[in-house]
Amino acid sequence: MERKIRVLIAKPGLDGHDRGAKVVARALRDAGMEVIYTGLHQTPEMIVDAAIQEDVDVVGLSLLSGAHMTLFIDVARLLKKKGMDDVLIIGGGIIPEEDIPRLKKEGIKGVFGPGTLCEDIVDFIKKNVKK
Amino acid sequence: MKDIVSKVIRGDSRAIARLITLAENNDPVAAEAMKRIHPYTGKAHVIGVTGVLGSGKSTLIYELTRWYRRQGKKVGVIAIDPTSPFSGGALLGDRIRMSELAGDDGVFIRSMGTRGMLGGLASAVYDVVEILDASGKDVVMVETVGVGQAEVDVIKIADTTLVVVVPGLGDSIQTLKAGMMEIADIFVVNKADREGVDQTVAEVENLVDITSMDNDRKTPVLKTVARDGSGVKELVDEIEKHKKYLKLTKEFEKQRRLRYEAELVEIIRKRLMKLIFDESTFKEKIENLLDKISKKEIDPHSAAEEILSKILK
Numbered sequence: 074m075e076r077k078i079r080v081l082i083a084k085p086g087l088d089g090h091d092r093g094a095k096v097v098a099r100a101l102r103d104a105g106m107e108v109i110y111t112g113l114h115q116t117p118e119m120i121v122d123a124a125i126q127e128d129v130d131v132v133g134l135s136l137l138s139g140a141h142m143t144l145f146i147d148v149a150r151l152l153k154k155k156g157m158d159d160v161l162i163i164g165g166g167i168i169p170e171e172d173i174p175r176l177k178k179e180g181i182k183g184v185f186g187p188g189t190l191c192e193d194i195v196d197f198i199k200k201n202v203k204k
Numbered sequence: 205m206k207d208i209v210s211k212v213i214r215g216d217s218r219a220i221a222r223l224i225t226l227a228e229n230n231d232p233v234a235a236e237a238m239k240r241i242h243p244y245t246g247k248a249h250v251i252g253v254t255g256v257l258g259s260g261k262s263t264l265i266y267e268l269t270r271w272y273r274r275q276g277k278k279v280g281v282i283a284i285d286p287t288s289p290f291s292g293g294a295l296l297g298d299r300i301r302m303s304e305l306a307g308d309d310g311v312f313i314r315s316m317g318t319r320g321m322l323g324g325l326a327s328a329v330y331d332v333v334e335i336l337d338a339s340g341k342d343v344v345m346v347e348t349v350g351v352g353q354a355e356v357d358v359i360k361i362a363d364t365t366l367v368v369v370v371p372g373l374g375d376s377i378q379t380l381k382a383g384m385m386e387i388a389d390i391f392v393v394n395k396a397d398r399e400g401v402d403q404t405v406a407e408v409e410n411l412v413d414i415t416s417m418d419n420d421r422k423t424p425v426l427k428t429v430a431r432d433g434s435g436v437k438e439l440v441d442e443i444e445k446h447k448k449y450l451k452l453t454k455e456f457e458k459q460r461r462l463r464y465e466a467e468l469v470e471i472i473r474k475r476l477m478k479l480i481f482d483e484s485t486f487k488e489k490i491e492n493l494l495d496k497i498s499k500k501e502i503d504p505h506s507a508a509e510e511i512l513s514k515i516l517k
Contacts (some may be wrong), residue, residue: 102293112300119306128221
């Protein structure tokens with residue numbers, strides 16, 4: 074059976090900076106994954122809805138506005154509530170060091186800030202995605 | 205997942221999504237489930253939407269979906285984008301234009317990579333149409349990859365095929381005529397607020413005049429601006445008219461038969477390819493034959509015959 078890793082890349086909230094999200098999306102595609110990019114200004118409900126319909130293995134969230142503690146956590150909780158608890162959640166953007174432990178506790182398994190190598194994200198997904 | 209089929213028929217989103225994944229991955233579970241799904245299919249009207257890159261197919265589908273929702277119809281959307289032949293990965297971006305539809309239980313959108321399939325469709329698309337049909341969708345729209353000339357497979361799956369063109373293609377409409385221009389049930393000239401729209405409509409109508417000379421139905425040419433929704437209501441009406449025409453003229457049965465034929469061929473193709481190229485016994489044999497071909501001990505035609513004779517016995 075030919076399994077492909079499917080990833081949803083989403084930008085929650087009011088944040089127009091999507092260069093980073095697009096760079097990551099391309100890197101994941103080049104690593105052989107199917108990447109669904111949903112565009113800007115997504116609510117947690119929209120993101121979770123898309124994650125369910127697209128049956129993704131990974132949800133990648135990108136945020137530079139500072140609202141990650143609310144929005145990342147909302148997405149993680151909503152995914153869990155809808156029974157999507159086998160989905161690997163990762164996040165990136167401008168995330169202060171001290172926020173990371175709390176995010177990880179809430180289920181955002183990987184947090185990648187500026188300077189991260191794309192290969193590291195690819196490796197992290199391949200290692201941590203539920204088979 | 206024993207009850208996945210009954211969940212799909214009840215319209216459960218997660219079950220639909222999971223079965224689609226299994227079908228895309230050629231999982232044997234999917235083949236078994238599809239056997240049980242089939243009796244529940246045949247009710248949805250399948251609309252194919254094809255056209256050149258950037259012609260506004262996704263936006264048009266978004267607007268069409270809104271119209272169908274107003275009529276109380278449930279809608280499935282299959283949005284296909286190309287898989288890279290080099291990495292095997294794909295960037296699927298059609299949801300961007302449809303994100304306003306999120307949260308509506310009557311709409312199910314799925315993005316698919318072509319995964320090696322040529323012709324503008326994805327290999328599992330036949331299964332996905334059946335799954336959405338069985339799940340109670342009244343309309344299923346299939347958006348092809350942005351096409352050039354030869355990607356015309358969408359007619360095999362769609363009851364009604366929309367070919368979307370835009371002003372400013374100029375003479376390229378002439379070059380399109382051999383492939384894409386022959387498959388339309390309805391022509392849509394989108395971005396009709398742009399300069400040159402009248403010329404484009406005239407060119408398309410010109411082609412229609414030539415190609416539908418012996419037909420009892422002349423292919424309509426409609427103008428839309430998908431971005432603000434103008435012309436979309438007329439398009440919905442025209443699709444309905446075409447549906448009635450299909451039913452009236454027995455073209456409908458012919459169309460469905462064409463789809464099943466394409467599906468049957470695709471299933472057999474996939475199974476044969478798997479049989480020949482995935483089984484280890486054949487792998488060795490093929491490597492051997494390739495060595496021999498390289499050394500000119502055998503030619504490719506004889507080698508192919510040798511492999512086929514092994515399966516056929």
